[in-house]
Amino acid sequence: MSEILLCSQSYKNNLDIISTHIGSKEKLGVVLKDNAYGHGIEEIAKLASTYGIKSVFVKNELEAKKIAHLFEHITILYGSLSSNAKNFHLTIHTDTQLDNLPQNSLIELKINIGMNRNGINPENIESVLQKIMQKKIHLFGVFAHNGYGDDIGEDFENCQKIFEEIKEKIKYFAQKMGFQTPRFHSLNSSGTFRSQNIQDDLVRVGLASYGYLTTDFKIPIAKKLKPVASLYADKICTHFLKKGTKIGYSGVTQLQEDSFVSTYDIGYGDGLFRFNGNQEAFFTADGYLLLPRSSMDCFSALSTKDRICVFNDATILAKIFNTIPYEILTNLSSFIKRTIV
Numbered sequence: 001m002s003e004i005l006l007c008s009q010s011y012k013n014n015l016d017i018i019s020t021h022i023g024s025k026e027k028l029g030v031v032l033k034d035n036a037y038g039h040g041i042e043e044i045a046k047l048a049s050t051y052g053i054k055s056v057f058v059k060n061e062l063e064a065k066k067i068a069h070l071f072e073h074i075t076i077l078y079g080s081l082s083s084n085a086k087n088f089h090l091t092i093h094t095d096t097q098l099d100n101l102p103q104n105s106l107i108e109l110k111i112n113i114g115m116n117r118n119g120i121n122p123e124n125i126e127s128v129l130q131k132i133m134q135k136k137i138h139l140f141g142v143f144a145h146n147g148y149g150d151d152i153g154e155d156f157e158n159c160q161k162i163f164e165e166i167k168e169k170i171k172y173f174a175q176k177m178g179f180q181t182p183r184f185h186s187l188n189s190s191g192t193f194r195s196q197n198i199q200d201d202l203v204r205v206g207l208a209s210y211g212y213l214t215t216d217f218k219i220p221i222a223k224k225l226k227p228v229a230s231l232y233a234d235k236i237c238t239h240f241l242k243k244g245t246k247i248g249y250s251g252v253t254q255l256q257e258d259s260f261v262s263t264y265d266i267g268y269g270d271g272l273f274r275f276n277g278n279q280e281a282f283f284t285a286d287g288y289l290l291l292p293r294s295s296m297d298c299f300s301a302l303s304t305k306d307r308i309c310v311f312n313d314a315t316i317l318a319k320i321f322n323t324i325p326y327e328i329l330t331n332l333s334s335f336i337k338r339t340i341v
């Protein structure tokens, strides 16, 4: 059956590059949301924990529970909590989320610094802090997400300035209202790589830890990142087919010459995007031509090999499907077997 191989050396290599850049292993938080960007949350969590990572970020409580035993701090970006594990920190995007939280919950407050998507607006910080104090909730962290990390231009710096002001404001309120200064963080992969002398207590790196960066400008050290995941498919069967034979739905592929053609056990139902014949030619990582159309559970290729490597770098598929590596990776079905190598 199809399989995703996870290269532990590459993952370690990427974390080394990031921690060297930020000048500390302690400040490195990794993002494991969405099944660790499709890599497999339990497998990647194991590698991150072995590396010494203490803080991670997941999508929801279900993901947090799978890795609860491995980290000191697990921030849950969305949803609510049914249990109150000491290492789970719920993200608060709006004040009404505080209403049903039990006393002593540890939360992280998300502030809107210009993406205008999620989080508390800066002008409401004081009233939200008052509510947190009243409800005896523990403010463990305050964070923002800069939506301009990939882009050339001044928006990125402008948003960071807003966050610096917010930090000062929160530190002031901490003294005035008598709560402990929370941890502060604001940088994702691209934001981390474009920043020098990071003042935050933590970075939140997702994509770069998996071996990719999608900035519009060149960052030399990013070239050393190595993709962690390779997707393998196994042969279902082989046919010898005459020139002119049609293959697959609607016979989109018509053979130019007599050929051996095999089908392999991954389709769009497994999260590999569907080749319908309108994309440019796609060759697997080991050089075999994929023959559209792909089906829900299989695709055909000009190969007789028992196992082929569909991709070992999601950038190529992202280009073909006019999207970003994030989408190619997160789409991979959690039913595919993951193996750490």
Ligand SMILES: *Cc1c(COP(=O)(O)O)cnc(C)c1O
Residues within 6 Å of the ligand: 031, 033, 077, 145, 187, 188, 189, 190, 204, 205, 206, 207, 208
């Ligand atoms: C997904 C996410 C990140 C990680 O972003 P990358 O670009 O993958 O590094 C960081 N912070 C938050 C809040 C996120 O949702």
